[in-house]
Amino acid sequence: MHKYFTIFKDSYYGYFNYLWSEITTFHWENYFYGLIVVSLLVWGLEILFPWRKNQKIFRKDFWLDTFYMFFNFFLLNLIVLIFLSNATAQLFNDFLGLINLQLSDFQIVNLNALPYGLGLLVFFLVTDFVQWNTHILLHRVPFLWNFHKLHHSVTEMGFAAHLRYHWMEPIVYKSILYIPLAIIGGFDVEAVAIVHFSALTIGHLNHANLGWDYGILKYIFNNPKMHIWHHVKELPENTEYGINYGISLSVWDYIFNTHHVPYDGRDIELGFEDDHEFPLEFTDQIIYPVKKKRSKSA
Template sequence: MNKYWEIISKSYSDYWNYLKQSVLFELNWENYFYGLIIISLVVWGLEIAFPWRKNQSIFRKDFWLDTFYMFFNFFLLNLIVLIALSNTTAEAFNSVLGIFGLSITNFQLFDINTFPYWLRIAIFFIVIDFVQWYTHTLLHKYEFLWNFHKVHHSVKEMGFAAHLRYHWMEPVVYKSMKYIPLAIMGGFTAQDVAIVHFFNIVIGHLNHANINWDYGYLKYILNNPKMHIWHHAKELPEERRNGVNFGITLSIWDYLFKTNYIPHSGRDIEIGFEGDEQFPNDFLHQELYPLGKKNAS
């Protein structure tokens, strides 16, 4: 038990130091704090310069709530619980494997660090994006998970910051699903993770932004605002009731697995979900909402 307390304590101290170094400009390329701010300001500027829904306010509905979610989920959540939970879970998993004389390295099929740099980044990005796409489909398929995911779909006007409005349970699910694939491929450097993560943030912000872009032929590869708006559509055909356009960064998975759906311009469609009129409007009650539901998978 002492071992786990040490892991928890070190997780808190390490992440606090990292966060402090980020704010004080003591980090360079791995500075997510100012990286997020810069990306957000640039995409917000694009929304202002090239609005798709021209009657939507610059400070749209729930703008400040989503801004709070953005910083809470990206930084404070890690400090409060996520890093400590991740590290202790990994240790517990390794301990269980140890009972059977195994370790996480037994699952490693190859060491991706022996690959050329460009190939290592490409494989890491593609594999992680597919796992996230599949995980996203599960959030819509099972009622238990959907009740957590409703927080993200409670957005009523799309804008860049809506990208990071989600319940704290979601990253727990995503990280759990990514654990084994990452173990199979071996380790990645912090710089690898930062490059992919920053790219995903840019595309995720753009997907939710009030921008009239679909990237031309690249729309079949990259998720985009005109595609993602339909993921948030309040009304979908019965055969699509479990959702559409699940892509996180890449749209190609939706085209490959026939979950793509763009019947027409979605500029003025209503977004949300059935019954969202009764969904809480504030952060605390949105976070507590799934815990009060009687879920059935």
Template structure:
């Protein structure tokens, strides 16, 4: 038990020092704090230069709420819970395997040092995106998880910052389901995968931006604003009642597994979900909503 208490303490202090160095620009070029700001400003400017919905205000509905979500979910959430939880889960798994004389490396499919770095990172990206695509489908299909995912779908006007409006429980689910698949394929440092993460952030921002782009033939590979807006459509036909276009960075999974749906130009469709009129409008109540709704269902 003492080992885990020490691990929790080190997780908090370690991430706090990391975040402090990010803000003070004392880390390397893979600075996630200023990288997020830079990507966000660039795509916001693109929204202003090439607006798809021209009557949408510069500071759209919930712009500042989504901006808060963006920094809370990308940085403060790690400090509050995710890093410590991730480290504990990793240590518990390692202890369980060591109890039967094994280590996680015994299950690795390949050694990342045996591959060119670009190929290893490409495999890392594809596996990560595919697992997240499946996880996203679960968020829509399992009622318990859908109550958490409603926070993201409460967006009523799309803009880049809506990308990171989500309940804190979502990354717990994503990271839990991602941990073992990624551990089986390679071990890369945060600096190694930073380009992958920056690319995923940029595409995710673009997907939610007020931009009418589909990238031409590349739309069959990469998710895009014209495709993703249908994922946020309030009304969908019964045959796709659990949702469509689950892709995060890549759209190819949706085309392969027939969950793609772009019936027409969706620029002006209503966004949200049925019953969102009564969904909370502020951060605290949105964070508490899944717990309250579960209690109501139990009663």
């Protein structure tokens, strides 16, 4: 237990120092100011090239979603994710030790040994494919769907809706991604930052009030015209669990036939069945899955 208390203490102390450093210093891979810059740029594109002309600049839930952006990207890590991530890694390593294995025994390729561009591409493809599959789980598993409903409670799309999600989601994503990343080996901080900001920018654009599909590149990259159908309230027939699951890439949806863009979806109704019962306030939204579970068992 002393080992895990040390992990707890070091996790919070280390992350607090990291966060303070991010706020007080500026460097190109700075996640704090990077989030602000990317958000302002995509918001500027929304203002200059609005797809839904009648949608207000400060749309419905704009400030709530902005709060979610900073809460999920920074405060959430400080509150829970860093310790859970470090503790999970230690638990997994302890388990492997019981059977005389190490995490490095699972590694089949070292990305740092590959040419830089190729290693970066493999890292991006693996992480995006695992996240695409995880996203499907969030829709297909009722327990997980109750958490994911928060993201689908958005009824007016805008860039900040990208990071409107329940704190449980990154725990699921990171837990499932842990083994695949171990298999392909570690990657340097600079490369991780490139993938991070690429995914952040694509995600912001996907949720923005923009009518873009990138032409022929729509078969590779997720885009606003495709992703809005992921949020459609009334799903098409034979798609009980959802459509267009792509995170950064759309290619997985085209390969596995989960794509659906029947027409220009600019004015389609967004949400999910019975979304009128979903709470409107932050605190109520966070505890919604627990209350939902209790009401079912009552």
